Amino acid sequence: MPTNEITAKAQILVRRPREEVFNAFVDPEIMSKFWFARKDQGLRQGDIVTWYVGDAPNAFEIEVRVKSIKQPSQINIEWGHGDQFTTVTWTLEERSSNVTRLMIEEHGFDGSREEIVSQALDSTCGFNQVVVALKALLEHNATINVVTDHVQT
Numbered sequence: 583m584p585t586n587e588i589t590a591k592a593q594i595l596v597r598r599p600r601e602e603v604f605n606a607f608v609d610p611e612i613m614s615k616f617w618f619a620r621k622d623q624g625l626r627q628g629d630i631v632t633w634y635v636g637d638a639p640n641a642f643e644i645e646v647r648v649k650s651i652k653q654p655s656q657i658n659i660e661w662g663h664g665d666q667f668t669t670v671t672w673t674l675e676e677r678s679s680n681v682t683r684l685m686i687e688e689h690g691f692d693g694s695r696e697e698i699v700s701q702a703l704d705s706t707c708g709f710n711q712v713v714v715a716l717k718a719l720l721e722h723n724a725t726i727n728v729v730t731d732h733v734q735t
Contacts, residue, residue: 588698590688590705594713598720600674600682604654606716607672615725616715618644625659627651633661636730666692668705684713 596603606612610620618633619641625631629648634641647660647667657672668690675683686709691698711728718724 586689588689588691588702590702590709591686592706592709592713593683593685594717595677596682596684596713596717596720597680598682599680600676601654602720603682603684603716604657604672604674606720607657608651608653612719616719617712617729625651625657660690668701684716686713 606616608625610622610624614620618635619637620631620633622629622631625646625648627648627650631646631648633644633646635644636642643663644661645663645667648657649660649669650656650658655674659670660667661670662668668688670686670688673685673687675685677683688702688705688709691701693701708729715726715728718726
């Protein structure tokens with residue numbers, strides 16, 4: 583497999599309406615409960631915003647370039663820092679009025695084949711933690727710290 587085809591993927595069924603799952607990623611207040619801390623006013627196509635790994639004053643920053651938003655079915659961004667960016671796409675498929683299939687995929691990793699595989703595996707692990715944390719929040723109103731705790735290990 584060519585390295586440009588190596589992707590990170592995660593998916594899950596969330597027993598909530600598609601619009602609610604979509605808004606969890608667009609709305610900074612909601613997303614900050616299960617993933618990155620945010621201080622922006624929400625995602626809008628063409629925006630460049632900053633997401634933070636944790637709440638510390640010196641938290642690591644991730645630049646996010648919003649490429650496209652198709653409400654409520656898809657979000658497409660580029661993210662990274664410095665000159666290393668990858669593309670992340672959220673696809674939300676309505677299975678019924680109260681069940682959404684959420685898929686997150688990242689591609690565009692850079693480096694040697696081994697570095698690309700390592701980055702893709704790390705992102706796959708991280709996205710799987712994110713979808714579980716989102717599911718806990720939206721289905722059970724439970725805030726779990728899997729993402730924050732992963733970063734602190």
